[in-house]
Amino acid sequence: MTGRISLPVMCLGILGFGILYVPMAVMIVFSFNAGKLVSVWSGFSAKWYASLLTNEQLLNAFGLSLFIAFWAATIATFFGMLIAIAFVRFGDFRGRLALSGLSSAPLVMPEVVTGLSLLLLFIGMESVLGWPAGRGVDTIIIAHATFGMCFAAVVIQARLRDFDQAIEEAAYDLGARQPFVFFSVTLPVILPAVIAAWLLAFTLSFDDLVIASFVSGPGSSTLPILVFSKVRLGVTPEINALASVMISIVTVSVIMAAYVMRRRLGKTG
């Protein structure tokens, strides 16, 4: 990385990042607007944040989204890791191609299709098995875990492929057996990827609107569903404040993830 960045490249960079981040900056600024209008500045105030804290509907939806995202991400990471291990470690097993297709199809499937098919599945299951009884939190978690799992598998696979298997052999050689080898050596080494996969699945679940609106039921409105229904009635500064809070949460967690990974990986070589 020597030499200067030429002017045209610099301009393109500024333009690109500008399109990405200026709207967010504007939104954050207006979340501190004292007035009720979203686009007319009328003085500084943090009152929208205060009103956010007293808006029980929003707080409930926020909590619910966190709860769903946490469990969906956890389940997705667990199964994603199993898929990744199957692909990387078990070589040319029978049905490899089928599994690879099955596990990557949801990555490109339109969300509407995924949502609708899951809805049909849940309705069918309810009439045959009697479970799940109606749509609610559990169905959203299952739906989110299903597609999150595919993303998690991709992320963990990449790390597992770079994994030097001699490290596991060294553990066997030094007197360890499975599952101890997995928990003492394999998992800690691929942990950055597992954390990254979890965070990815978490954010995917947290901001999913389409699938969630198919499989949610009454009383299980996630934050995106609530925000979307509110925005249809007009954007309020309260929504700005909420979005700003969400941005800061995401920013903090991304920085944390980067920090954890850097510490864990150390300098390679």
Added chain:
Amino acid sequence: MAPFIRLTALTKRFDEVVAVDNLSLDIEKGELFCLLGASGCGKSTLLRMLAGFEQPSAGRIEIDGQNMAGVAPADRPVNIMFQNYALFPHMSVAGNIGYGLRRAGMRGAALGERIDALLKLVRLSGYGGRKPHQLSGGQRQRVALARALARQPKLLLLDEPLAALDKKLREDTQFELVDIQEKLDTTFMVVTHDQEEAMTLAGRIGIMDQGQLVQVDTPRTLYESPKNVFVADFLGMISFVEGRVTKCTKTGLVIDSQPPITAALDQQRGLASQLQAGDKITLAIRPEKINLSATAKGAVNEIPIVVEDLAYLGVASNYRVKTAQGQMFKLQQQQNRRADKPPEWGDAGFIQFDPADVIVLS
């Protein structure tokens, strides 16, 4: 008494490929044995079978009288120092060295003392708290050695132990390895494709080709008296001359090459009885055993040549010379005097070598 490590008719097949082919080998306790071969010769497969990562297709492995068939890697009295060290990147140096000890049930003060003793052995005292990525290549290599020695294995396998180190560091490290081996009296088996590494480390070397041991001997015997063309060519530089025996006595033979070459049979008396006039044989001569001069002296095995090629190395110069009949010889000349004016490209001269220095290959 049976030898410490005994491999009997060991064979490993991967589908159609025979990686190790009916190999038998005895290794004594406390020996530093080296398995030398080009990549793909089956040496890594042999190593993995000894460690327990591969099961032999046939044959047996005995270590200290114990049959290793069906014994898991974790239960074998064998440890490996892996080629790229395979240190646990998330553990400290002490954690790496202590891993095997903890598996053996060692805890608390005893564990700490043992780790300290091992760190001292590999001259890394005070480094226990570091992570592998904070160490240099040479230090990592020593941690890997300490970790592999921690469980006091009966056999330590070293897979290309010096390959990942730069040239300067290798020289120090190889002497250090030998020192540690002598101090602990553990049986070491080094697997390598690097002949210099094998020559400097090992007491005995086994040369492996296509899954079989071609010759097992001390480095000197392998170099000075190789059994066949493969071994002669594999170790160091050498020139070959082919021809038919024209005269054969108890002490020497002459072949009909152009010009004829005389070889002494003093060291290979057994051969004299097997050979007779008319047999086709190959003679070999090491480059440093050939003298190069500008004028003829009328000695045995004196051949006129022209210098084809030369490489100046400082300590010595390597030459490729050609006889009038087109036979090539590789030779090495020491530069003993600063004022030496060695022959140059295209110069004519004479080479000469002692019949006792000619290797007779069957």
